[in-house]
Amino acid sequence: MFYKSHVFFCTNERSSGHVRGCCSSKGSLKLANYMKARAKELGIENIRVNKAGCLDRCELGPVVVMYPEGNWYKIETREDVDEFLKNKLIDNNEVERLKVLDDE
């Protein structure tokens, strides 16, 4: 594979008052930019962080999905980003605190 892991960070924006809300209104664009920058600063290789459109789990956002494993995460703060990068992408340990379960 060209990348070991591909991280998609929803940055979808909807008008205020939309019944489902959106990840952008919860700060996802700044968090996605921070994740991309920190991953580069930390020299994490063979991964790609991309901004994504709606991933259809809006109520749980800001959401991230990682492939090829297909795990989902809720990332709300810069500290969450740091924990995700260090534990999941550098040390290859699961970050249970941030995981979104398949049936949520």
Ligand code: FES
């Ligand atoms: S707006 Fe982010 S999952 Fe729908």
